[in-house]
Structure formats: structure tokens, C-alpha cells
Amino acid sequence: MTEMRKEDTVKLISAEGFEFVINKEAAMVSQTIRNMLTSPGSFAEAQHGEVTFPEISTTILEKICQYFHWSLQYASGKETEFPIEPELTLELMMAANYLHT
Amino acid sequence: MEIESQLVVLCIEAACRSKESIEKWRRQRRTLERMPSVLADALLHRLLHRRLLFPSLLEVFKNSVEDVDLRGENAVDAEWMAYLGAFRYLRSLKLADCYRINSSALWPLVGLTRLKEVDLSRCVKVTDVGIRHLTFISTLEVLRLSGTSPTEDGIMLLSSLRELSVLELGDLPVTDRVLSSLQVLRKLKHLDLWGSQITNKGVSLLKNFPKLSYLSLAWTGVTLFPNMPSIEYLNLSNCTIDTALEGDGYKAPLAKLILAGTKIQNEADMFSWIGSSSISYLDVSNSSLVDFSFLSEMEALEHLNLSSSMMGDDSIEWICCIGANLRSLNLSKTRVTSAGISKLAEHVPRLEVLSLSHTLITDASISFLGMMSSLKAIDLSSTKVKGFIRQEGAEPNEIASLLSLLSLNSLESLKLEHTQVDDAALMPLSNMKELSHLSLRSASLTDTALHHLSKLSKLTHLGLQDAVLTDKGVGSFKPPGALKVLDLSDCWLLTVDTLVSFCGRHPLIEVKHEHLRTSSSARTGSGSSRSPSSSSRRSQGYRKQARRPATSLPVSRYFIDQRLKYNREEMLAMQYQPMCLLTTQEMEAAVSYMQSN
Numbered sequence: 001m002t003e004m005r006k007e008d009t010v011k012l013i014s015a016e017g018f019e020f021v022i023n024k025e026a027a028m029v030s031q032t033i034r035n036m037l038t039s040p041g042s043f044a045e046a047q048h049g050e051v052t053f054p055e056i057s058t059t060i061l062e063k064i065c066q067y068f069h070w071s072l073q074y075a076s077g078k079e080t081e082f083p084i085e086p087e088l089t090l091e092l093m094m095a096a097n098y099l100h101t
Numbered sequence: 102m103e104i105e106s107q108l109v110v111l112c113i114e115a116a117c118r119s120k121e122s123i124e125k126w127r128r129q130r131r132t133l134e135r136m137p138s139v140l141a142d143a144l145l146h147r148l149l150h151r152r153l154l155f156p157s158l159l160e161v162f163k164n165s166v167e168d169v170d171l172r173g174e175n176a177v178d179a180e181w182m183a184y185l186g187a188f189r190y191l192r193s194l195k196l197a198d199c200y201r202i203n204s205s206a207l208w209p210l211v212g213l214t215r216l217k218e219v220d221l222s223r224c225v226k227v228t229d230v231g232i233r234h235l236t237f238i239s240t241l242e243v244l245r246l247s248g249t250s251p252t253e254d255g256i257m258l259l260s261s262l263r264e265l266s267v268l269e270l271g272d273l274p275v276t277d278r279v280l281s282s283l284q285v286l287r288k289l290k291h292l293d294l295w296g297s298q299i300t301n302k303g304v305s306l307l308k309n310f311p312k313l314s315y316l317s318l319a320w321t322g323v324t325l326f327p328n329m330p331s332i333e334y335l336n337l338s339n340c341t342i343d344t345a346l347e348g349d350g351y352k353a354p355l356a357k358l359i360l361a362g363t364k365i366q367n368e369a370d371m372f373s374w375i376g377s378s379s380i381s382y383l384d385v386s387n388s389s390l391v392d393f394s395f396l397s398e399m400e401a402l403e404h405l406n407l408s409s410s411m412m413g414d415d416s417i418e419w420i421c422c423i424g425a426n427l428r429s430l431n432l433s434k435t436r437v438t439s440a441g442i443s444k445l446a447e448h449v450p451r452l453e454v455l456s457l458s459h460t461l462i463t464d465a466s467i468s469f470l471g472m473m474s475s476l477k478a479i480d481l482s483s484t485k486v487k488g489f490i491r492q493e494g495a496e497p498n499e500i501a502s503l504l505s506l507l508s509l510n511s512l513e514s515l516k517l518e519h520t521q522v523d524d525a526a527l528m529p530l531s532n533m534k535e536l537s538h539l540s541l542r543s544a545s546l547t548d549t550a551l552h553h554l555s556k557l558s559k560l561t562h563l564g565l566q567d568a569v570l571t572d573k574g575v576g577s578f579k580p581p582g583a584l585k586v587l588d589l590s591d592c593w594l595l596t597v598d599t600l601v602s603f604c605g606r607h608p609l610i611e612v613k614h615e616h617l618r619t620s621s622s623a624r625t626g627s628g629s630s631r632s633p634s635s636s637s638r639r640s641q642g643y644r645k646q647a648r649r650p651a652t653s654l655p656v657s658r659y660f661i662d663q664r665l666k667y668n669r670e671e672m673l674a675m676q677y678q679p680m681c682l683l684t685t686q687e688m689e690a691a692v693s694y695m696q697s698n
Contacts, residue, residue: 067108084115086122090132093116093140096108 010037011050012065014058024049026068031100055098060091064099071101104143113140117147127161134164138190141165149174159184166190172197172220179206186210193218197245200224204231211237222269223248229255236261247271247293257282269293271317277303284309291315295336301325304346319359324366328353328374338362338384345374352376361406362387371395385410386431393419402427408456409434414441424448433458433480439466446472456480458516464490464502471505478514479506482540486517488526503529514538518564524549531556537583542566548574555579564588572599580607588613 010027012020028034036051053061063084070082084092104110116126126132133141145162148154149171159181167190171177178201185194186209194216196202203226210216216238221227227249235241241262247269256270256279266288275297283289289310295317304325307313316327317336326345327335336359343366354376361384365371372395381401386408393412396402396419403426412420413436420430427449433456442462446469453475457466462484470479489499503526506512513535523545530536531553537560541550546568554563560581570592576599580587589595590613597616604612 064108071107082111084112086115086118086125087129089112089116089122090126090129090136093109093112093144094132094136096106096112097137097140099106101106101108 006049009049011048012061013050013052014056014061015054016058018058018061020061020065022065022068026065026072027051029068029071029101030064033099053095056095057091060088060095063088063092064095064101067096067101104139109140109143113144113147116144117151117153120153123148123153123158127158130161133161136165138165138167142168146170156180156184160187163187164189167215168193170195171199174199175201177201179203182206182209186212188213189215191216193243195220196224197222198224200226202226204228204234207231207234210234213238214240216240218243220245221249222246225250227251229258232256232258235259238262240264242288243267245269246273247295249273253279259283260285262286263288265289266312267291270297271295272297274298277306280306287311289313293317294321295319297321299323308346326371326374330354333357335359340364341366342371343367345370354379356380357382359384360388360390361385364389368392368395372398392416396420397422399423400426404429406431407435408432411435412437414438414444417441417444421445421448424452425450427452429454431456432460435460437462439463439469442466442469445469449473449475451475453477453511457484458482460484462486464488467502468505471508474509475511476509477511478538479512480516481520482516482518482542484520486520486522488520488522501526501529503527506530507532509533511535516540518542518566521545524553527553530554533557534559536560538562540564540588541568543568547571548578551575551578555581557581559583562586562588565592566590568592570595572596575599575603578603580610584610586611586613590614 008024009021010024010033012022012027014020024037028037033051037049056064067082070080073080104113116122141162145154145166148158163184166188169185169188169191171181172195177196177199182202185191191213192215194210195218197220200223202221202224207227210219211234217240219235219238219241220243221231222245225248227246229251231249232246232251232255235244236258239262242264244259244262244265244267248271251273253274253276256273256275259265259268260282263286265286268286268289268291271293272295275294277300280299280303284306287310290312292307292310292313292315296319299318299321301324304318304323304327307316307327308329311331313329313331315334316332318327318340319336319338321340323337323340324343326337326342328345330353332353333355334357335353335355338359338361341364352375356379358375358380363385365388368390369392377395377398378400380399382404383399383402384406386406388410391411393416400423402423405420405427408431412432417437420427421444424445425448428451430449430452437457438461442457443466452473455470455473455476455478458480459482462481464486467486470476486502488502490502491497491499503522506515507529512533515530515533515536515538518540519542522541522543524547527541527546527550530539534557536557539554539557539560539562542564544567546565548570550568551565551570551574554560555578558581561583563584563586566588568589570589571594575589575595584607587610589600592614595614595616600612600614600616604610604617
């Protein structure tokens with residue numbers, strides 16, 4: 001894979017401070033992140049390309065990032081299943097609800 | 102509330118997959134407590150529909166859930182109620198048709214401080230004791246008690262629930278005395294008293310409810326028309342009305358009036374009591390009305406039901422008067438004929454839904470229907486429509502009458518059940534590109550009809566019940582891409598093999614036929630256990646089901662009816678070999694029996 005340019009990526013930071021650098025297009029699957037990154041000027045997130053989620057644990061944020069990528073693939077016609085471990089369902093559900101994804 | 106987030110839906114499905122998956126999350130107490138009510142409500146109801154909810158599991162929702170809908174759940178009993186009584190934020194509880202719910206089961210609700218809505222419709226074991234429990238929930242605004250079992254005194258207790266705005270007391274012993282005691286409920290907006298013992302004396306008390314806008318007195322002995330200034334919805338079906346409440350010249354500003362099956366003694370006066378100009382919905386089906394001149398003032402009318410009324414061609418002009426805003430018109434089982442429709446055609450520019458079923462309408466009227474340019478749905482079932490108009494003249498010939506419907510660009514639904522329309526007459530339908538619903542129950546149709554219809558690209562529902570379809574016809578049928586439901590009930594020539602292989606080739610189409618009854622219920626069962634969000638997985642599920650060899654059908658081991666075991670050709674071949682089905686033992690028995698005779 002070719003090196004991703006910095007302006008095409010976004011950094012998502014979990015409650016514990018763990019950083020996930022992902023493709024901006026993937027992150028935009030979340031309506032909440034999309035609003036943060038695209039609304040003109042108002043959010044610091046838009047300028048630095050960084051979003052911190054003090055309420056979302058690293059495990060859940062990792063799963064969310066996986067979902068973003070799965071969702072893009074699914075939309076482009078690659079119909080696979082997105083596996084969710086039962087013990088993560090509640091936390092993931094609440095994060096998904098917050099992120100509008 | 103509908104959940105929009107795709108990932109939330111996937112999570113709910115994963116959480117409700119099995120008993121084991123529930124065990125994985127049910128001890129995450131702190132997370133469950135923080136859960137927004139929208140998610141908690143959705144999770145609880147998904148568990149319920151997956152048959153995975155049991156009383157002690159309810160406990161995990163006690164700090165999050167606000168709305169609980171258990172209508173029609175047979176299992177719900179006092180044990181469930183004990184847990185629900187601990188739901189701190191419970192706002193609405195629907196228990197209609199939960200027949201195990203009795204008065205004492207309602208006791209745990211007493212401590213709830215946010216409960217606003219309780220639906221106990223048809224919980225027949227709820228008596229006065231139960232009503233007394235409810236009166237302690239002073240926050241109640243909506244209470245539905247139709248079909249429960251309190252006495253007069255029990256119902257009178259409700260007068261202490263001063264916040265009530267919606268009260269349904271259908272089929273209860275509500276007398277004038279009871280209604281009098283309920284007058285203190287000043288916030289009441291919606292009162293349903295169908296089938297009660299209210300008399301005219303009680304009707305005059307209704308004036309004391311200043312906000313009352315919804316009133317049902319259906320199936321009562323009331324003969325007074327309650328013309329009160331606040332009423333917007335009034336249901337007087339199956340009453341006998343002879344005069345109006347002595348008013349101050351009020352005209353009820355009604356929007357919706359139901360007079361289905363109502364006997365009206367004094368027709369001329371009846372509509373002078375109503376502010377006719379505001380009515381948008383009028384149902385006078387099965388009523389005794391003869392003179393329809395009252396319609397002329399109902400300029401705002403959008404929905405008019407005249408089914409089984411005395412409406413005929415001679416009165417159709419009154420509908421023409423107010424046709425400008427009409428959206429739906431039901432003329433089924435009336436005396437209206439093609440002559441009436443010809444008068445109506447130009448006057449209903451916005452009509453979208455028209456029913457003419459069970460009338461004497463003939464093909465002549467179809468050209469007039471073609472002029473009603475907004476039509477979306479037409480019902481011509483059980484009429485004299487044949488699909489052809491005979492043109493007299495030097496060279497008499499027949500033209501397809503349904504051609505006239507081609508001018509209706511928005512036509513989506515057409516019913517032609519129980520008519521004499523045949524294959525040839527249906528030809529024009531293949532050009533109706535917007536059609537999504539088509540019902541053609543008729544024994545005059547064959548394979549040819551099926552093939553005409555395969556061109557309808559937007560067709561989602563097709564009914565060809567009773568038709569003379571053959572295995573060959575169904576086998577070579579190419580269904581339109583959008584088709585979801587194909588009803589072939591009572592197409593008696595079709596065999597199991599053909600239907601099963603059709604389902605196999607078209608896994609997304611729900612086929613209805615007597616032969617498929619058992620297998621299709623199994624299919625819906627497994628379908629519902631899968632994620633509704635991912636259509637691809639569902640389709641795989643269907644495919645897997647449909648690909649099963651025919652041996653896995655319920656007929657595999659024990660044949661109740663030999664016709665299920667063999668296909669038509671085999672059956673025909675067998676009819677001249679009477680002995681072939683007998684075992685050797687039976688054969689010997691039969692031979693010895695014949696010899697002994």
C-alpha cells in the first residue's frame with residue numbers, strides 16, 4: 001500500500017490515550033466525525049485532524065475503526081459479515097449511537 | 102423509535118443472537134445503567150421478539166428503559182410485573198391482550214413516579230381491585246381499559262386521576278352516573294365509550310369536558326347528536342340518531358365523522374348540526390342515509406366511504422359537487438353503474454384511491470376511470486368488467502377496455518379479482534410501468550397472463566389465485582426483478598416440485614401456495630432469526646433453505662396424501678397400475694381375499 005498523506009488521514013484518540021490513524025474517508029462513515037471535520041472552522045478537530053473520545057475505550061475504538069473499513073467495503077459491494085463479540089455489544093452500541101454510524 | 106445507525110442494529114442483533122450471547126453481557130451492570138433509553142428500549146423489544154426475554158432478565162433494564170410494549174404476549178404475568186415495577190424511568194407500559202394480567206399483578210406499578218401511559222385493553226382479569234391500584238399512579242395521562250372487568254364503582258374511582266387526557270372505557274358498564282363522577286377530569290381530550298350504557302342524559306354531561314376533542318359513542322343507545330364546540334373526531338357507528346343535543350347553535354367543528362351502520366331518523370336536520378365545511382373524513386358505510394345532498398357543503402372532504410349505502414347514479418351529482426379535494430372514495434357494494442362513473446370522471450381531479458368492487462360497473466366505465474388522472478389504486482373486483490368493449494357498426498369488433506387505464510401514469514395498484522377478464526384482455530397491463538400491486542384472482546387466466554406480466558418492472562405483489570397455471574408455465578416464468586410476493590393459492594394444477602424449484606431459483610420471492618404452506622413457515626421462522634439489516638445474509642439464508650433437496654420437505658418420511666409424494670406425471674402414469682402401491686404382504690392378502698370370494 002502507498003504511504004498515506006497526512007491530510008488524507010485522521011487521528012482518533014481513545015479514553016486511555018491510544019491513537020488510531022485512519023483514512024479520513026473511512027472515519028467519515030460516522031456522521032458525528034464528519035460534522036466535526038467538515039464544519040467550517042468551528043472545531044479544533046478540523047484543523048489538527050485529531051479527535052479525542054474520552055468516553056470510548058481503546059478496545060471499542062479499535063472495533064469502531066474496523067467497522068468504518070468494513071462499511072466502505074460493504075458499500076462497494078463486498079458483502080461480508082461484520083463479526084461482533086457478544087461481550088462488546090453494549091459498549092459498541094453506545095459508541096455507535098454517539099458517533100451516528 | 103426507529104434506530105437508524107447501522108452499527109447499532111448490528112450490535113442489537115449480535116446481543117440477541119442466543120441465550121449464550123445474553124450471558125456474555127447481562128452482568129455489565131454499569132454499562133447497562135448508562136445506556137440511553139432509545140437503545141435500551143430497542144434491545145428489550147428485540148429480545149422479546151426473539152423469544153429470549155424472561156422475567157429475571159428484565160432486571161438489567163430497570164435503570165434505562167422508558168417504553169415497554171408487551172401487547173399480545175401470552176407469557177406476561179405477575180412475575181413480569183414484579184420486575185417492571187422496578188423500572189424507575191418507565192413512562193409507557195402497554196399490556197393489551199396479556200390475558201394473564203390480573204388485578205394483583207398491577208400492584209407493583211404503584212410506586213412508579215414517571216408512568217404516564219398504561220394500556221390494559223382486553224385484560225379481562227383486571228377488576229375493581231386493579232383499578233384501585235392504578236389510582237395511586239397520579240401521573241397517568243393515558244389509560245386504556247376497554248374490555249376489562251370493573252364494575253360501575255370501580256370505574257368511578259378513576260375520577261382521582263386528574264392528569265388523564267386519554268381514557269378508553271369501551272365495552273365497560275359506564276352509566277350516566279359514572280360519567281357524572283368523571284366530570285372532574287378537566288384535562289380529558291380523548292374519551293372512548295363504545296358499547297357502554299351511556300344514555301342521552303349522559304351525553305348532555307359531555308359538555309362539561311372543556312377539552313374533549315375525540316369521542317366515540319359507537320354501539321350505544323344514545324340517540325342525541327353531541328354537537329359540542331370542541332369535538333373534532335366523532336364516532337357514532339351503529340347508533341340510532343334522531344335529534345341533536347340542545348345546543349347554543351353550536352356546530353361541531355368536526356374533522357372526522359364515523360357514521361358506519363348508523364340509523365339516522367331525521368336526515369334533513371342531521372347535517373345542520375355539523376360544521377360541514379371542516380369535515381375531511383366521512384364514513385357513512387352501511388348507514389340508512391337516502392338523501393346525499395348534505396355532501397354539497399363538505400368542501401374539505403378528502404376521504405369518503407359510501408360502501409353499502411344507498412348511493413346510486415341519481416345521487417352521484419352530490420359527490421361531483423365536492424370532488425375537488427377528494428383523495429379516496431369507496432363506492433363498493435352500491436348501486437352505482439357506469440352511467441354514474443361517467444358523470445363523476447371530470448369532477449375528481451385529485452382522487453387517488455377508488456373502490457368500485459361488488460358494483461354493476463361494466464367495461465364502459467373504464468374509459469372514464471382513465472380520465473381520473475391522479476388515480477393510484479383502483480379496485481374493480483367482483484364487477485361486470487370483462488376487459489373488452491364490443492364496438493357495433495359495419496364491422497363489429499372488440500377492443501380491450503383496459504387500454505384506457507394506460508393514461509393513468511401514477512397507477513400503482515389494481516384489483517380485478519373475481520371478474521371475467523381473460524388472458525387477451527390483460528394484454529394492455531404489460532405496459533403499465535408504475536404498477537406495483539396487481540390482484541387477479543380468476544379461473545379464466547392461464548400461463549399466457551403470467552408471461553404478459555413479467556414485463557412489469559416495478560411489480561412487487563402479484564396475485565393470480567385460482568388461475569389455470571401449469572408447471573410448464575411457472576417453470577418458464579421470468580418474474581419481474583422487483584417482485585416480492587407471488588400468490589398462486591388455489592392454482593390446483595401446480596405441483597410441489599415446480600413450486601420448490603421456482604422458490605430455489607428466486608429465493609427473494611415469497612410464493613404462496615397450499616403445497617408450500619409448511620415449508621414457507623419454516624422459512625420465515627429462520628428468516629426472522631437472522632439480521633434484518635443485512636439483506637445479503639438473509640438472501641443466503643433463503644438460498645440455503647431453498648437449495649435443500651425436496652426430501653427435506655415435511656413429506657419425506659410419512660406421506661399423508663399420496664399426491665404429495667408423486668408429481669403429476671407420475672400420478673397419471675400410475676393410475677392404470679392399481680396394485681403397484683401395495684406391498685407383497687398386502688398383495689397376498691388381496692389375492693387370498695379375491696380367491697375366497
